[in-house]
Amino acid sequence: MRSRGHVRAAAGASCGVLLVLSLAACGAGGHRSAAVRVQADAARPRKATLKRVPGIGDRWWKQVPADSRQVVAVFGAGENSPDSTVAVFTEHGSGWRQERSWPAHNGRKGWTTHHHEGDLRSPVGVFTLSDAGGVLAAPWAKLPYTRSAGFQAPRSWKRSYWHDFDYVIAIDYNRVKGTPPNDPARPEGQSEGGGIWLHMDHGSGTSACISQSKSSMEYLLHTLDPTLHPVVVMGERTVLNG
Numbered sequence: 001m002r003s004r005g006h007v008r009a010a011a012g013a014s015c016g017v018l019l020v021l022s023l024a025a026c027g028a029g030g031h032r033s034a035a036v037r038v039q040a041d042a043a044r045p046r047k048a049t050l051k052r053v054p055g056i057g058d059r060w061w062k063q064v065p066a067d068s069r070q071v072v073a074v075f076g077a078g079e080n081s082p083d084s085t086v087a088v089f090t091e092h093g094s095g096w097r098q099e100r101s102w103p104a105h106n107g108r109k110g111w112t113t114h115h116h117e118g119d120l121r122s123p124v125g126v127f128t129l130s131d132a133g134g135v136l137a138a139p140w141a142k143l144p145y146t147r148s149a150g151f152q153a154p155r156s157w158k159r160s161y162w163h164d165f166d167y168v169i170a171i172d173y174n175r176v177k178g179t180p181p182n183d184p185a186r187p188e189g190q191s192e193g194g195g196i197w198l199h200m201d202h203g204s205g206t207s208a209c210i211s212q213s214k215s216s217m218e219y220l221l222h223t224l225d226p227t228l229h230p231v232v233v234m235g236e237r238t239v240l241n242g
Contacts, residue, residue, distance in 0.1 A: 049095035055087075056233055057242045063126040067229045071096075072129065072198070072220070074210050074234035076122070080110040081236075082205025086212055088223065100219060104212040108205030111236045115208070117193045122208050123173055124235030129198075129224060130177045134167040141221040143169065143230075146180035160202045167217040169198040169224070171210070171232055198232070210234065 052061060053071050064071065069091040077083040087101035107122035115123045132138070133146035151165040170181035174194040179185065186194045193208065198220060201211035210232075224230045233240065 049092060049097050051095055053089045053096050055241055057240065059242060060126055060233055060240055064231055065229060068231045069228040070224060070230035072232040074232060075240060076106055076111050076236040079236045082106055082108050102212055102216045104210055105201055105205050106210055107208045115193050117191050120207055124239055126231055126233050128172040129169055129230045129232055130172055131181055132169045132221060133181045134165055136166045138167060138221050142225045150182055164200050164202055166200055167221060169220060171196040
């Protein structure tokens with residue numbers, strides 16, 4: 001049985017403190033209509049129904065809230081690797097079904113269960129997903145979405161990083177839920193890191209966030225539904241399976 005307690009965050013990282021620190025931690029994409037992609041996905045054959053999300057062991061599965069019906073699983077390639085795979089699962093009736101999966105990046109130095117600010121590792125744990133935002137408009141997003149130029153990556157960064165935050169989804173580690181992803185509040189203290197997001201990819205590891213293509217971010221924004229209480233379960237593959 002899955003627990004109904006609060007979600008345990010095993011660690012955290014930093015896409016930021018205030019705007020620059022909030023931006024200075026993570027992350028670019030292609031382009032195609034989200035509506036067209038969703039229609040194409042709907043036309044695909046239905047996947048097999050599973051009793052639970054595969055690859056997530058009892059330790060972590062018990063931390064998924066009982067009312068969560070959407071899981072974004074991030075499986076890291078290795079403890080010190082920046083490479084990972086994202087898979088999206090939805091509960092249908094008494095079982096789970098994988099909807100899509102794609103390659104992604106995590107922290108440049110891999111993963112940690114004891115994160116601190118600036119360690120360049122992504123946190124291992126189970127985290128809710130409650131707020132989104134970005135430079136671009138996303139009228140089809142289901143999560144509360146804040147569009148703001150304040151998400152713009154500094155132009156002092158490499159050009160390949162400039163679109164990292166066109167779309168972002170806040171990972172609820174050391175942040176106040178119900179606020180924009182770039183809100184600077186860190187309830188557990190600055191040293192614990194924060195500003196960890198799902199965002200667009202620039203082709204390599206991040207400072208702690210999970211990055212993927214623009215089309216994948218559009219899919220997540222169109223799919224993740226607050227009424228289904230989505231969570232992300234993230235970490236190195238063998239750790240999550242333990």
